[in-house]
Amino acid sequence: MKSPAIRFLAMSLLILSGITLSSHAALPFFGEDEKQVPSLAPMLEEITPAVVSISVKGTQVSRQQIPEMFKFFFGPNMPDEQRQERPFRGLGSGVIIDAEKGYVVTNNHVVDNADEIVVKLTDGRELEAKKIGSDERSDIALLQVDADNLTAVTVADSDKLRVGDFVVAIGNPFGLNQTVTSGIVSALGRTNLNIVGNGSYEDFIQTDAAINRGNSGGALVNLNGELIGINTAIYGPNGGNVGIGFAIPSTMMKNLVDQIVQYGEVRRGLLGIIGGNLDSDLAQAMNIGINQGAFVREVSPDSAAEKGGIQAGDIITSVDGKDIRSFTELRAKIGTLGAGTEVELTLLREGETRKVKVVLDEFAAQDVAARQLHPLLEGATFADGETEQGLAGVEVSELAPRSPAAQLGLKEGDVIVGLNRQRVESVAALRNYLKDHEGVVALNVKRGRKSLYLVIR
Structure with missing residues (x-):
């Protein structure tokens, strides 16, 4: 002793x-x-074999619209766009979460567009991996390798984390295998960073454990050697570590991976509300005794929220007994739960606390090439989407550089919510409006927290 x-x-x-x-x-x-x-060496000796190095090879395809003047000179047989292919290589990290099935979790941006994915283990083995599925908007991908004697990490409940808890980051920064750094949980529930992209689902753990390029997809563990996050990004002016790194919470990751395993894709849940963050000014105006939560401004007809009894003016304060601080955090939690999931929401209504159970609808999104809708929108790909405030609309999921749509001013992640002052909630509604309309069209676009108009003539 x-x-x-x-x-x-x-x-x-x-x-x-x-x-x-x-x-x-x-x-x-x-x-x-x-x-x-x-x-901490004995703990690390047990879990570091579960953290792998990932190398990828692939081809980056870019498309450039050919100006009309060239089509005039070279004739109608000239294609509408020029396609360029450029090979690339990349490095990242991954975490084995199931040794028996060979499941490896990493970031989507590590393996996106990769034609070849190789996982290197700490014992020197190099294994070809196949991608089971991924979710671009939460930056998670699931790989699978076929090998014996793998080591998996235990996944902990990240909802139990507290600011100040000590953590260890494990990964392969700059291709340096098995690098370990330590720090603390600096903050929880970081949102609106646009790290993954506009319209993404962000609910990051912030840590000061050193994270650099190549750490993406690696493990953030507690001092019991349990996985509490997937290292994803850093915040720094020059791309280097400045003590502000971000990780996807393990609970969020597990919800997404379970869907990918079951369906081969993420079938995102949908609550069906429009709202915003509850702040002190709004709380004071409504004489509410709390200053954090998700304020419900509108409930969509026939939605999961309406069926569950949620009303406009409600303030949602927790999901399945776990507190939420903002509407953005609520959106991230709901958006990473699967369709058909039953959740219990705690809400404040007229000073009284209530609990309601809601079965989430499925967030259906089907990509549509914009050239089918309007010539001046060519180069964009549209899908049903929503703004950060939960407002349904038409999201620009892809955009070709220098295309007519890009020249119009659209950007990836933009959400079109109106046409000529009429609400548009889906690709189908956008198509129906443009089909019967002639003349000038003013697009009401939400870009993050900004609202702007783009005009089609």
């Missing part, structure tokens, strides 16, 4: 070095020699 003085000194060393333990872990003295310093 260590003396209190020795235990106090050991804990001080851990804190000064940026490392401490969860309340459930014992102080890490290892071996019989009391002169040994505290170390």
Whole structure:
């Protein structure tokens, strides 16, 4: 048994070095020699084989619209666009979450457009991986390898994290295999960063554990060696570590992976409300005793929310007993749960706390080439989508550079919510309006928190 003085000194060393333990872990003295310093090495030796290096090869395809003047000179047989292919290579990290089935989780941006994916294990084995599925809007991808004697990490409940908990990041920055850094949870529920892109589902863990290029897809673990996040991005002016890194919470990742395993894709849940963040000004105006939550401005007819009894003016404060701080956080949690999932929402209505159960609808989105809708929208691909405030509309899911749609001013992630002051909630509604309309069309576009108009003549 260590003396209190020795235990106090050991804990001080851990804190000064940026490392401490969860309340459930014992102080890490290892071996019989009391002169040994505290170390996380035994824990890391158990879990680092579950963190892999990922290398990819592929071809980046870009399309450039050919100006009409060239078509005039070279004749009608000239194609509408020029297609260019450029080979690329990339490096990243991944985490084995199921040793028996060979499932490896990583970021979508690590393996996007890859023709060849190779996973390298800590024992030197290199395995060809196949992509089971991915979700671009939450930046998660699931791979599978065929091998024996794999090591998987235990997935923890990231909803139990607190700011100040100590964490360890494991990955392959700059291609340097098995690099370990430590830090703390700096913040929770980081949203509206547009790291993944406009219209994405963000609910990041922020950490000061050093994360650099190549760490993407790697593991963020607690001091029990359990996975609590997938390292995804850094916030820095020059692309280097400045002590602000972001990870996708493990609970969010697991919800998405379960859908990919079951369906081969993410079947996103839909609540059917329009709203915004509850802040102190709104709380004061409505004489509400709380300052955080999701304020419901409108409930869509026949939606899951209406069937569950949610009303305009309600303030949603938790999902399945777990507090939420904003509408954006609610949107991310609902959007990463599968369609058909039953959730219990806690809400505040006229000063009273209520609980309602809601079965989520499916968020259906089908990509449509814009050339089918209007010549000046050519180069864009549209899909049913929603704004950050939950307003249904038509999202620009893809956009060709220098295309007519790009020249009009559209950008990827834009959501068209109106035409000539008429609400548009779906691709079908956009198509029906443009089919019967002639003349000038003013598109009401939501870009993040901004609202703007683009005019088609």
